[in-house]
Amino acid sequence: MQNYRAPLWLPGGHLQTIWPALYGQRVEGRAPRFRRERWDTPDGDFIDVDWLQDTGDAPAGLLVLFHGLEGSTQSQYAQAYAGWARSQGLAYAVPHFRGCSGELNCAPRAYHSGDWQEIDWILRRLRARFAAPGQRLIAVGISLGGNALLRWAGELGEAAAQVVDAVAAVCSPLDLAAGGHAIGRGFNRQVYTRMFLSTMKPKALAKWNQHPGLFDRERLGRARTLYEFDDVFTAPLHGFRNVDDYWDRASAKPHLPAIRVPALALNARNDPFVPASSLPRAQDAGRFVTLWQPPQGGHVGFPCGRWPAGHVMDMPRAVGDWLLDASGLRTKVPSRG
Known part of the structure; x- marks a missing residue:
């Protein structure tokens, strides 16, 4: 390779x-x-x-x-x-x-x-x-x-x-920060980000139905990038302050x-x-x-x-x-x- x-x-x-x-x-x-x-x-x-x-x-x-x-x-x-x-x-x-x-x-x-x-x-x-x-x-x-x-x-x-x-x-x-920002721009955002969010957002909403109030449901509905999704869902659910803290500590x-x-x-x-x-x-x-x-x-x-x-x-x-x-x-x- x-x-x-x-x-x-x-x-x-x-x-x-x-x-x-x-x-x-x-x-x-x-x-x-x-x-x-x-x-x-x-x-x-x-x-x-x-x-x-x-x-x-x-x-x-x-x-x-x-x-x-x-x-x-x-x-x-x-x-x-x-x-x-x-x-x-x-x-x-x-x-x-x-x-x-x-x-x-x-x-x-x-x-x-x-x-x-x-x-x-x-x-x-x-x-x-x-x-x-x-x-x-x-x-x-x-x-x-x-x-x-x-x-x-x-x-x-x-x-x-x-x-x-x-x-x-x-x-x-x-x-993770470099990759996360790259997938949120241009062609990547229009194709790959949309593909990922098409399954991630419905699963996150199903998680909210399991545990009402777990995160800000309205903010998740507005998320159009992985940065926004991770900030409202992934980071807080797993003990990170925000998306920047998550991407920094998880890399x-x-x-x-x-x-x-x-x-x-x-x-x-x-x-x-x-x-x-x-x-x-x-x-x-x-x-x-x-x-x-x-x-x-x-x-x-x-x-x-x-x-x-x-x-x-x-x-x-x-x-x-x-x-x-x-x-x-x-x-x-x-x-x-």
């Missing part, structure tokens, strides 16, 4: 973002099948975790994927990573952030980009399940999920190695030097959501963090192949192979294809 170049028929960050999400082939062979588990949370709520069914009887490791904003198991990247995990004989789990599995959660909260405590609870529960000697746990976070994952790794420092063996973040806005970029497990941060420099000027440099990252910043790829796109048979599988392969090498799983899990 460090040397990735997009197909000539998909120029520019917008096409490299939109086409893979809508049209790119996601897996080779049969579509992945999942079974769902519901976990009760310590605060009386629940999350849903989807498990890939097509794995061997004794997988040597587990790949955990934390999805992006309003993502789910149905997202193109979750399907593509399922195909890669299946090819490696790995167990594969997709925990859904609260409210993202198709059913509104119960508590007076949702999810956010810096929710490292939730990441910690999920990963520790998964580690307890995959605790046999020699078993590895690797995790990848996409966009919002990647920021939260690296935020967790930085918060825990050396203790993170007791839980995971390697982590990766793909197209994550590690500087993973300042915490990268504290990471003490192998970590990869992949960001395309033409990502419409994440300005290249906001990306971490080597001196910002620390010795445990590897930075891949190819000039092309869009936001969680990285399409490959010839028209019209393009696919989105090269990015999961590249990131997955890095995780295998960094975690020591390479010697335990020979590829199945």
Whole structure:
């Protein structure tokens, strides 16, 4: 991915973002099948975790994927990573952030980009399940999920190695303010912001119906940007003073030097959501963090192949192979294809 170049028929960050999400082939062979588990949370709520069914009887490791904003198991990247995990004989789990599995959660909260405590609870529960000697746990976070994952790794420092063996973040806005302002301007506002708010606002209103008076309902109705939405909903529901406090404290970029497990941060420099000027440099990252910043790829796109048979599988392969090498799983899990 460090040397990735997009197909000539998909120029520019917008096409490299939109086409893979809508049209790119996601897996080779049969579509992945999942079974769902519901976990009760310590605060009386629940999350849903989807498990890939097509794995061997004794997988040597587990790949955990934390999805992006309003993502789910149905997202193109979750399907593509399922195909890669299946090819490696790995167990594969997709925990859904609260409210993202198709059913509104119960508590007076949702999810956010810096929710490292939730990441910690999920990963520790998964580690307890995959605790046999020699078993590895690797995790990848996409966009919002990647920021939260690296935020967790930085918060825990050396203790993170007791839980995971390697982590990766793909197209994550590690500087949330830079990303949040970028998505609120021009074409981004007209297309991506509208897309996200079309599902986020109805879920927020359903949350208000669960817990009347939880936030200013009229202000939420007027929100036209993620900045406005996060200021009235996300920030106050999760203990932040306002949106600026939330974006500042939740960003993973300042915490990268504290990471003490192998970590990869992949960001395309033409990502419409994440300005290249906001990306971490080597001196910002620390010795445990590897930075891949190819000039092309869009936001969680990285399409490959010839028209019209393009696919989105090269990015999961590249990131997955890095995780295998960094975690020591390479010697335990020979590829199945």
